Amino acid sequence: MxxxxxxxxxxxxxxxxxxxxxxxxxxxxxxxxxxxxxxxxxxxxxxxxxxxxxxxxxxxxxxxxxxxxxxxxxxxxxxxxxxxxxxxxxxxxxxxxxxxxxxxxxxxxxxxxxxxxxxxxxxxxxxxxxxxxxxxxxxxxxxxxxxxxxxxxxxxxxxxxxxxxxxxxxxxxxxxxxxxxxxxxxxxxxxxxxxxNIPGTRYKLKPYKKRQEVSHLLWHCTVVWSCVQNQRPRLNEVLEHLLKHKEQLQKKFWLDSVLGLFILGDAAKINISCLKTLMKLGKDFISRCMSPQNQEEKKDSDSPWEWNLAFIYITILGDICLHATTSSLRKTAFMGYISCEDLSKYLELKNTKSAETVELRAANFLDLLKYFSSQISDNCCQMTWTVYYGLVYNLVKMNRELDGDESQDGLRNLFWKILQRIKVEEKDKRILNAIDIAEAELNNTINPFISSTIKAPRNPSFFRYTGRRLAYALSNLFLPPVSPSSLFIKRRKKEQKQMIYKIPKQYQMDKKVIHIILRKNFPEEIVQTYPDILTRTDVVLRTIVEKQWEKEQQIRLYEEEMQRNEEMKRKRKEELECYQAMMKRREEKIHKKTKPYELPGWNSPADSEFLICGSSSDDLRRENL
Structure with missing residues (x-):
């Protein structure tokens, strides 16, 4: 270039x-x-x-x-x-x-x-x-x-x-x-x-299958996210059914499991029950992978999907530690329910590792750090050192992202102390390499999007919104709409976007429907029936028409009221002008400024009545003029 x-x-x-x-x-x-x-x-x-x-x-x-x-x-x-x-x-x-x-x-x-x-x-x-x-x-x-x-x-x-x-x-x-x-x-x-090879042409092959098989784990994770977002009362039941499909964290459904972890991780940022379920899934999966029987079976074969899935789980857990909605959720994701005494003992710097075997109590960040640090060795399996690498790598990123945030000084101080312990105790070059790479990756603190005179926040190091976007897209695919109004709003937004981004005819495609298999195992209370699309659309249109009619009726009544007020003002103005003109003509003829029923020098009411009764019709006619 x-x-x-x-x-x-x-x-x-x-x-x-x-x-x-x-x-x-x-x-x-x-x-x-x-x-x-x-x-x-x-x-x-x-x-x-x-x-x-x-x-x-x-x-x-x-x-x-x-x-x-x-x-x-x-x-x-x-x-x-x-x-x-x-x-x-x-x-x-x-x-x-x-x-x-x-x-x-x-x-x-x-x-x-x-x-x-x-x-x-x-x-x-x-x-x-x-x-x-x-x-x-x-x-x-x-x-x-x-x-x-x-x-x-x-x-x-x-x-x-x-x-x-x-x-x-x-x-x-x-x-x-x-x-x-x-x-x-x-x-x-x-x-x-x-x-x-011809530009502008597209070769038509056999179409995609209209029925795509997805794991029940991914489907349940999507249902859990929908229940959290819409505050459904059946959340605990759906979480129980989700745990029944934890065995689907396997090679066949590896990609579905990645999507499911992202979606469940986004729900765990809001709800503590979802966070506990996510950690149960992580603990069960890591325990199965690290069991001696499994290690013996996979000794000669390479299983990269296992540590890949564990690495993604750690990344999602680190995102929850930073971006959960409440401090209790962030604390639970990082250190679980550990007491202050146990935490203080762990933070004490020691040059030698404990000879006691460490069990995986839970799958929170600190427990995983304790467990894999005790398992690391020169001859350890790939799962052990790669997951420990990921824990240290994400810990450095978490510590760096909280830099400058005064409201998170306590959490950042905890991250810093744990990192100092790792730097002192750990001798494995692979793990120390994780610290160097994370610090080099986050070395650029300049924000190119705003003026240099403003204090620039650091670029995000975690995929904070990916789970939400995936969950929203898959919930529209797997689940029925929540309400008729939401359906109308989504369709209207989609039409507006199509007007903004015009798609060529060759790229316009119809939405394919995915059928979930084996739904008969789910309780009938979870899968509810909804009215068809014509009924929902009629309800939406009827509501809109009624609201519009009420608005037009109020406008019409207001205009009629304003018209009546203007008519009354016009009539009063005409009467006043007519009366002033009559008084002016009378003054010019009789050279008097008195009113028609008043005469100068007559103070008695009886005299006034006598004058009026005794006057001739011509005089009365003259006075009226």
């Missing part, structure tokens, strides 16, 4: 100024201050600009990647974004395989780029569940070589579980969404190859 290759200072300053202007415009289009919602937001165009700006080296690259990562975290999911999402996926995979992985050192921009890839493929998997990838086979075929090349990057990133975990999710998601059996047909068909 001209920006990276130029050596002239004047040209470089001109291009830098132009790039900064594009960054500010891109920030407004992304809606970073409004969570990606607003009439000024144009996400596809802004994402495209950001991914292009990310090719500029230096400060512009860091700022563009920060903006793109933040936007993908909180932006809502929409079908109109799908073409741009696939384009970004191809760009990110190309950068990872052909540029980032070939460098001799690990850069912060490289970590951010892989984070963006994780968020992109997380959205692609949701679109796959919706059935929206039907018709995008040509774009998915272009992803296949890059996905294949990712397997050669495993050795490069095997020492960094924070990156390796994201790459594992991208690889597994790519295997699912690219559907190798369908893509192989396109590769073997010469007509397909010819049409795929």
């Amino acid at each position: 001209k920006f990276n290759e130029t050596e002239n200072l004047e040209t470089k300053e001109h291009l830098m100024d132009k790039a900064r202007k594009i960054l500010f415009r891109c920030k407004r289009r992304l809606g970073l201050n409004s969570l990606g919602v607003g009439s000024h937001v144009d996400l596809p165009a802004a994402w495209t600009e950001a991914i292009y700006l990310a090719q500029c080296k230096g400060e512009i690259q860091e700022e563009a990647l920060n903006m793109l990562c933040t936007s993908l975290d909180h932006a809502p999911l929409s079908c109109s974004h799908l073409a741009t999402i696939i384009f970004i996926a191809e760009s990110v995979l190309y950068r990872i395989c052909c540029d980032a992985s070939q460098k001799s050192y690990l850069y912060s921009s490289e970590i951010k780029l892989i984070k963006i890839g994780f968020l992109i493929f997380l959205r692609l998997f949701v679109y796959h569940l919706y059935g929206y990838l039907d018709g995008f086979e040509a774009q998915l075929i272009r992803l296949q070589p890059h996905l294949y090349a990712l397997y050669f990057c495993d050795i490069t990133y095997s020492k960094f579980p924070n990156i390796h975990s994201s790459l594992g999710f991208i690889q597994k998601t790519g295997e699912v969404i690219c559907t190798p059996e369908k893509l192989s047909e396109a590769h073997s068909d010469p007509v397909a190859k010819k049409e795929l």
Whole structure:
């Protein structure tokens, strides 16, 4: 690019100024201050600009990647974004395989780029569940070589579980969404190859299956989130049924489990029962993976999905420790129900580890830290050191994100003391490497979105809104609408968005319906019947018409009242003008200013009556004039 290759200072300053202007415009289009919602937001165009700006080296690259990562975290999911999402996926995979992985050192921009890839493929998997990838086979075929090349990057990133975990999710998601059996047909068909090389054409393969099988664990997590958001009374019953499906945290439903953990984690930020259920799931899964029987069975085989899922669970738990709605939720997620005496004993710095075996009491952050620190050794399994790596890595990020927040000084002080204990006691280079990488990743404290004169908050290091966006999208897919009014509002918002972001005809697709299997095992109280869409729409329309009629009736009554008041004022004004004109004519004729029934010099009422009665008709007629 001209920006990276130029050596002239004047040209470089001109291009830098132009790039900064594009960054500010891109920030407004992304809606970073409004969570990606607003009439000024144009996400596809802004994402495209950001991914292009990310090719500029230096400060512009860091700022563009920060903006793109933040936007993908909180932006809502929409079908109109799908073409741009696939384009970004191809760009990110190309950068990872052909540029980032070939460098001799690990850069912060490289970590951010892989984070963006994780968020992109997380959205692609949701679109796959919706059935929206039907018709995008040509774009998915272009992803296949890059996905294949990712397997050669495993050795490069095997020492960094924070990156390796994201790459594992991208690889597994790519295997699912690219559907190798369908893509192989396109590769073997010469007509397909010819049409795929023609720009502007799309090869039509067999459509996606309308019925996608998902795990009951993911379905129950979505129901739990819906119950928390809508304050349903059956929450405890749904949580009990969720725990019955904890065995589905397995390789077959690995991707569904990742979505379920994100959704349940978002509900755990609000409700303590959901947090306890999440920790029970985590404890049961880690205990099964770390059991001696399981370790013996998996000794010769590689099971990366286990530690990947545990790593994602730790990341979600760290997000809850920072962003839960109440302090009790944050405290429970981090240290459980530990007493102050036990905590003070743990915080005492010691140079030797305790010889006593540590049991996993709960799956809160501190208990996991105690458990895996006691299990770490040179010959430990990959699950042990990668999860311990993730705990230390997320602890550094949690400590850094609370820097400058006076309201969280107590929690940050606790994080700092635990980190000091780890730095003193831990001798494993892999774990100490986690501290260095986390500090290097969070070293950039400049916020590119606001003025430099304002104290800039640090860029978020956790996916704070991802679980909420996934839960909202999947609840619309799996569950019926809550009320007719919400249905009408959602449909109206969808129509407005379609007016703002016009989709080409070739990208317009109908929503596919997903059927959940084995629902007969659920109680009848949970699955309730709802009126059909025509009945709900009629109720909404009737309510709107009645409200509009009442409003028009009030306006009509007010206008009639105002018209009557104006008519009365007009009549009074005419009577006054008529009376003044009569008095003026009388004064001109008789040269008197008295009223018609008054005569000068007559003070007695009897005299007045005599005069009036004795006067002739001509005199009376004259007086009236």
